Amino acid sequence: MNTFGSLNEDDVLARFYGVIPAGGVGTRLWPLSRAAAPKFLHDLTGSGSTLIRATYARLEPLSDGRTMVVTGRAHRRAVLEQLPGLKNANLVLEPEPKDSAAAIGLAAAILHHRDPAIIMGSFAADQVITPVETFQQAVREAVYTAAEGFIVTIGITPTYPSTGFGYIRTAGGMSIAGAPSAQAVAQFVEKPDEETARGYLEAGGYHWNAGMFVAPVDLLLKHLETNEPVLHAGLMEIAAAWDTPARREVMRRVWPTLPKTAIDYAVAEPAAAAGDVAMIPGAFSWDDVGDFAAIGRLNAASETGNLTVLGEGARVYAENASGIVVSDTKRVIALIGIDDVVVVDTPDALLVTTKAHAQRVKSAVEHLKASGDTDVL
Amino acid sequence: MNTFGSLNEDDVLARFYGVIPAGGVGTRLWPLSRAAAPKFLHDLTGSGSTLIRATYARLEPLSDGRTMVVTGRAHRRAVLEQLPGLKNANLVLEPEPKDSAAAIGLAAAILHHRDPAIIMGSFAADQVITPVETFQQAVREAVYTAAEGFIVTIGITPTYPSTGFGYIRTAGGMSIAGAPSAQAVAQFVEKPDEETARGYLEAGGYHWNAGMFVAPVDLLLKHLETNEPVLHAGLMEIAAAWDTPARREVMRRVWPTLPKTAIDYAVAEPAAAAGDVAMIPGAFSWDDVGDFAAIGRLNAASETGNLTVLGEGARVYAENASGIVVSDTKRVIALIGIDDVVVVDTPDALLVTTKAHAQRVKSAVEHLKASGDTDVL
Structure with a gap:
């Protein structure tokens, strides 16, 4: 149920802000992908576009320039070259990697400081998705669902019993205006062994966790505060200073002290346990280009x-x-x-x-x- | 029978002069071996020595500095670096490749002009032979046999029915002092198909033609004159000018006009037909490093x-x-x-x-x- 009733659809979608965490070396794609030139800076699909550029372009019709990138300092120049439309204020540089909770949490905190009504959508910089329209439609549904007070993950319908991904167990449909396919999430489950994975596929109701989620920044930060109070406090201090001359000093002092943890542990799993997570099934084809065999699949052309x-x-x-x-x-x-x-x-x-x-x-x-x-x- | 009867052994062996034709790109070893850095300039056995250096060292105990190298102009510097003992007068540079009859024939003609009593031994720069002592003993026998008026090839005992080598068919033992294993040669036969090769091994009396031969330079030139008179005349003209200031002019004028042919056709085969060829069986292990599989075999260490x-x-x-x-x-x-x-x-x-x-x-x-x-x- 849309609790806002008569709310204009565009008002909900206008709250959307894309966030692209661009980290991870892509070790399985060595020696092409490496610390100095990670996976997201390569064109691995023969499309003529690097993965980060394709990710940005995929969000653009939804975000209309409201997209933030979080990446390592070393990649500043390369990312700006790849994304000429990216505003300087939306490029967040990490002095050192602190894992996904810090990266995504910092984006959430900065955006929250700018506008607490923002619904952010976090999408890794190195995934391949087609067709983009189906993806965008799923994100739109996710935004409507998030507006109802949920952290919304986009789950991928499994095509084989993968042991390389975590799974999302759903608990029935929800009734949300603008999001006909929204489902309640019962639980995130860790990467299973093959037998367990086969069981998931037979049972149904399981989707791959592709790490894509859409959430109101205030809700995300609330869960972060509950589960990782030190990290939350640090990120809020940095965010308060971000758009001021104090950014450099605060960042230098606070960032190194932040605990390293994954967003799954810091937010998604405890939020699911609290009944705050929903899922939109992604009926698009998705590949995280995990290894060179994937490159073969993605480049038939x-x-x-x-x-x-x-x-x-x-x-x-x-x-x-x-x-x-x-x-x-x-x-x-x-x-x-x-x-x-x-x-x-x-x-x-x-x-x-x-x-x-x-x-x-x-x-x-x-x-x-x-x-x-x-x-x- | 040694027709010289009482001749001192050393007088015969002292007539020996090594000749190393260093040509051939070694196409099957591309991209390691190539025009600018052919096979003989590589250490393909992990011995720490290039093939040409090993070839030179193998001859040194027999030739004591009397070794000539025939190679392309482009390899002058590399060959001199590899063979610091090589006298400048013994480095013969070809302005362009003219096949083996011209290369080996030029060496014969120059040596003949210097001393018509020379017995030359021609050994390609890119072969691997062990143990060297067994090889050297075979060459000594070949020199004694050559001194009796033969072109003497050193045949390799076949270890499998190779279709990659020509064969030498022998026609019984000879009785030559200092060369107990000398055999008369009936015929050189072209690379066979596998069935034929298998027949050769069953029949016995066949050896691989490794292109190694020892011959009195006057006998070699006599056969060359009979079979390739234009080539012979050109080489004799160059040889007459070789150790004079006219070398450059004559070489530049005559070399480009020389016909291209293999020493097998120009000398070995017709000489065998004339009954002038003998063979010493080489009881050593021999490899022409024909491809990368050979490199695997030769580098177990x-x-x-x-x-x-x-x-x-x-x-x-x-x-x-x-x-x-x-x-x-x-x-x-x-x-x-x-x-x-x-x-x-x-x-x-x-x-x-x-x-x-x-x-x-x-x-x-x-x-x-x-x-x-x-x-x-």
Whole structure:
């Protein structure tokens, strides 16, 4: 039920503010994605657009310039280059990563300080979504639902029993004007083992948690205050100083003291337990580009024969070869008689693996870190 | 029978002069081996020595500084760096490649002009031979046999029915002092198909033609004159001018006019038909490093687990990987979950193939040539 009754629809949607947390190195996409050039700064779909640019563009029809980006200081220049429409006031730079609760919480606190009526929608910078119209419609429903006093997650209908995502268990439909598909959320559940995941799919009522949510900033901050009072206090102090000359001093003093935790633990899970979370099912196709096998799936259009080639000016010669080549150099790459191979060629590091082993790239990166080869990470 | 009867052994061996034709790009070893840095300039065995240096060192106990190298002009500096003992007078530079008959014939003609009694031994710069003592003993036998008026090839005992080499059919033992294993040669036969090759091994009396031969320079030139009179005349004119100030002018004028042909057709085969060819069986292990699979075989010592790694300062991380990595860069190379792979990493070109497809590298190079990617060839 829309408790506002006669409220103009546009008044609700006008409260929307996009937030794009752009963090995470994307270790499974090493050596393409790395600390200095993380996943969101790459065009991994052959669309001609980097992931962060596509994320921003996807929100633009909803936010009309009201989009904030939270990222690491090192990426300031790259992000501004990618998003010429981004207002300087909406670029929030972290001096060091403090995990998602701090990043998203800071955006919420700053926005709340500017306008406590804002409904923010947080969408990671490195996901691939099509068609965008279906996504936007889901966000609109989420905004209407959030306006009723909910933290609203957008759940992805699972297509296979993934053990790589957390799940959202729903508890029946809600009756919210403008949000016909809104459902109550009973619980967030951790990444399951395969048997459990198969059970979820058979049982129905489970969706993947893609980390997308829409929430009134005051409600989000209320839960943050309850569950992470130190973090909340720090973020509120920073937010109060943000649009003043004191920002630099306060940020420098407070940020390093903030506890590191994930937004799931700090807000989403306790809010669900309190009955404050709803879900809009996302009937769009969604991919978090988790590994190079995903890049193969997402780039069918770049295929020559059975080989997907990514990279401007790639010079690839293939003979009886299939798989994925990501070329970040101008080198000639010759592939002969090899199937389902993954070759990622960058100026200082080369990865050769197979589609089947794509998930194990992360362990290679961990090994390189341990062995001191940090120059290429 | 030694027709010289009482001749001092040392007088015969003192007539020996090593000749190392250092040509051939080694296309099947692309992109490591290429026009600017051919196979013989690489250390392909992990011995710490390039192939040409090892070839020179193998001859040194026999030639004692009497070794000549014939190579392309472009390799002058690299060859002198590799062979500090090489006399300037013994470095013969070709302005352009004219095939093996011209290269080896020019060496014969120059040596003949200096001393017509010379017995030259021609050994390609890019072969791997162990143990060297067994090789040297075979060469000594070949020199004694050559002194009796034969062109003497050193045949390799076949270990499998190779279709990649020509064969030498022998016709019984000879009786030559100092050369107990000398055999008469009936015929050189072209690279056979596999069935024929299998027949050769069953029949016995066949050896691989490794292109190694020892011959009195006057006998070699006599056969060249009979079979390739234009080539012979040109080479004799160049040789007469070689150690004079006219070398440059004559070389520039005559060399471009010389016909291109292989020493096998111009000398070895017709000489065999004339009954002038003998063979010493080489009871050593021999490899022409024909492809990357050979590099794997020759570098068991460089193996870490099932992976052979070649290259100074190679930074390779492997997880469940086997095969061969040749690193000609300082890049980090990560291999994950891939078997029998061949990865050759050079500054401007990368090859990824499998051991089983190693022979097909040549066709990739031909394709690159045809498509105009000659910068990396």
